[in-house]
Amino acid sequence: MGRFYITTPIFYVNGDPHLGTAYAVILADAIARWHRLIGDEVRFVTGTDEHGLKIAQSAEAHGVSPQAWVDVTSAQFRRAWDALEVSYDDFIRTTEPRHHRSVQRFLERIHDRGDIYLGTYEGLYCVRCEAYYQPGELEPGELCPVHHVACERMREENYFFALSRYQDRLLEHYERHPEAIWPESRRNEVLRFIEGGLTDISITRTSIDWGVRVPWDSRHVFYVWYDALVNYLTAIGYAEDSAEVAAWWPAAHHLLGKDILRFHAVWWPAMCLAAGIDPPAQLIVTGWLLNEGEKMSKSLANQIDPLGVQRALSADALRHYLVRSSAIGPDWDVSLEALVALYNAELANGFGNLVARVGSLIVQRLGGHVPDAPATPPDELAIAETIEAVRAGWERWRPNDAMDAAIGLVHRLNAYLEATEPWRLAKGSAEAASVLGTAREGARLASVLLSPAIPDGAERARRALGFDEAGPLAWQPGMGGATITKPAPLFPRTDLDAVVGRR
Incomplete structure (x- = not known):
């Protein structure tokens, strides 16, 4: 047992949650749930990014103030994640006073150490990307290579972070x-990018005041990305509790x-080093969810509504599809057709059918009285091998392999x-x-x-089979x-x- 700290990006609140954002938060949630299952103390953080020109x-x-606007849009994300069974431990809003304190303390420390200086920046800016x-x-x-819209040329006085000093480090x-x-x-x-040479980066704005x-x-506000990155420290009390930071960082x-890799793999660790703390331990980088070959995003209006799927089927149906269907890393095409096919094959005909058969047979053959499981399982169920394969899948950042192994047990139990x-x-x-005692215990372990x-669905399955608790792994x-x-x-x-029709 140990500590495990996992974060999602904080999501920009200029529209409703879509399947791309749901994918990130559901994947992180599944990883967090696995670590709780094996006994780790877990901190799982998500939230919303609420500053910047696009929000203003x-x-x-x-026709509303920026604060009024983000109060509404941030709440939509929280409601969505709750509906999708996301078990976050903290939900950061970048408009919260605790976050302002963290950002100011963190970047003031870099300034005091001599790595932030005043200058003028001119460049091409995508408002949608910020x-x-x-x-x-x-x-x-x-x-813009992401949104395919014209970038704006901007010129203003900025403070710069001396990123170039951190290339070798x-x-x-x-x-x-x-x-x-x-x-x-x-x-x-990332290595190729760093080896190509780093230039200093603008970290403040004077053309807007929403930040x-x-x-x-006080003439400047921090550029939205460098405000947002500090949320990972806000969530562990950076401005409030040094012992908490030491425990988790x-x-x-x-x-x-992958579209925000450079911010996280170059800018962020360099800023951590400049502030006198170590970079984060690991970045787990996903590909894009594609709809007919295009990245799924709010601005391209090609989303699949995750809450529509949740209403039409269940949160579990969506969660299973997103965790099960692809490895972390590559881009992959998503569709409702594929989601429905997987749901029917593995949840309805697979796991759901197993629980229904076992429960019904206990009622039919044993009068509903639950039998004991034997001391050891039959070899053909490959219980120890399954548990090890599931564990290896999660530990190697291959949750699709972990789910494949778990579904394999369901198939063997039906066989x-x-x-x-x-x-x-x-x-x-x-x-x-x-x-039936064997099949019931196997179904519990599969759940x-x-x-x-x-x-x-896992909890409902256990209750249907007469288990009060999940029980051991x-x-x-x-x-x-x-x-x-x-x-x-x-x-x-x-x-x-x-x-x-039901969406």
């Missing part, structure tokens, strides 16, 4: 800690999309029932009790292994004695037309 413009367009781009990074016509850090960026392809991308004020110069795992045919065994017989992705003999009734369907079969 959106508030003005809606980021400057070099000409070589843009598409023809000075278009960043290379040394990644040489000593090759695990600090995962997958390796993203680490190589965290610079404590040594630098053993932080930042889950993020075990087909082979032993408990419906043919004499009612009340010791043989029927042994077979535990699946619970990081489908927490609600191991085969558990005995545990009979309860009385159950025929279970209701956990995951009723559906089709695409029904899902589209």
